[in-house]
Amino acid sequence: EIVLTQSPDFQSVTPKEKVTITCRASQSIGSSLHWYQQKPDQSPKLLIKYASQSISGVPSRFSGSGSGTDFTLTINSLEAEDAATYYCHQSSSLPYSFGQGTKLEIK
Amino acid sequence: EVQLVESGGGLVQPGRSLRLSCTASGFTSGDYAMNWVRQAPGKGLEWVGFIRGRTYGGTAEYAASVKGRFTISRDDSKSIAYLQMNSLKTEDTAVYYCTRGVGAGYFDCWGQGMLVTVSS
Numbered sequence: 177e178i179v180l181t182q183s184p185d186f187q188s189v190t191p192k193e194k195v196t197i198t199c200r201a202s203q204s205i206g207s208s209l210h211w212y213q214q215k216p217d218q219s220p221k222l223l224i225k226y227a228s229q230s231i232s233g234v235p236s237r238f239s240g241s242g243s244g245t246d247f248t249l250t251i252n253s254l255e256a257e258d259a260a261t262y263y264c265h266q267s268s269s270l271p272y273s274f275g276q277g278t279k280l281e282i283k
Numbered sequence: 284e285v286q287l288v289e290s291g292g293g294l295v296q297p298g299r300s301l302r303l304s305c306t307a308s309g310f311t312s313g314d315y316a317m318n319w320v321r322q323a324p325g326k327g328l329e330w331v332g333f334i335r336g337r338t339y340g341g342t343a344e345y346a347a348s349v350k351g352r353f354t355i356s357r358d359d360s361k362s363i364a365y366l367q368m369n370s371l372k373t374e375d376t377a378v379y380y381c382t383r384g385v386g387a388g389y390f391d392c393w394g395q396g397m398l399v400t401v402s403s
Contacts, residue, residue, distance in 0.1 A: 210390070212390075219393040219394065219395055220320075220328065220390075225388065225391075263327065265328075265389070267388045271330060271346045272333075274327060274328040274329065274330065275327075276327050277328070
């Protein structure tokens with residue numbers, strides 16, 4: 177079973193700041209890593225697929241990078257609406273798994 | 284518009300059964316894998332299982348925590364996926380989401396979620 181570990185667990189940031197969230201896999205997963213955003217009382221929403229591929233309708237300030245075991249979600253010029261919990265998810269092998277989540281608070 | 288709507292949640296006693304339904308619209312559901320993901324109160328996301336699309340045989344896979352107790356099925360004529368939950372435990376209390384899986388990959392559409400509470 178592949179374990180995904182995100183860091184940090186929580187981050188308090190100011191608008192316009194650049195944010196970096198990392199996700200480390202317990203073994204190599206190639207590029208089969210996806211990122212989701214979940215706002216309070218909402219369903220998760222897909223942000224990035226296959227480590228770095230953008231999703232139609234998602235603001236361009238969200239980007240992803242990485243391969244193998246180390247991945248990064250970057251949010252450039254943070255906006256107030258980006259307050260949410262972010263999850264990584266691997267689909268390289270069963271059982272699928274998620275990271276524990278990173279909660280972003282906007283100051 | 285691609286949409287998933289869950290139904291069938293509620294309060295159930297430990298050891299009892301419950302079936303969730305996920306109704307798809309806006310796409311041909313049989314062409315996609317349908318996954319179930321759950322989220323316990325105040326916790327993160329946990330993959331529960333999925334059923335493959337008809338092209339891939341329509342077989343299902345499960346997380347270890349639910350294997351042998353939960354069964355995923357689908358009726359593509361009605362565009363519905365089901366999660367049959369038997370021998371429920373208090374730790375199964377969660378919001379259950381159905382999601383559309385693209386290939387053996389990401390989940391690009393999520394339902395609104397359905398709360399299942401297992402309590403005596």
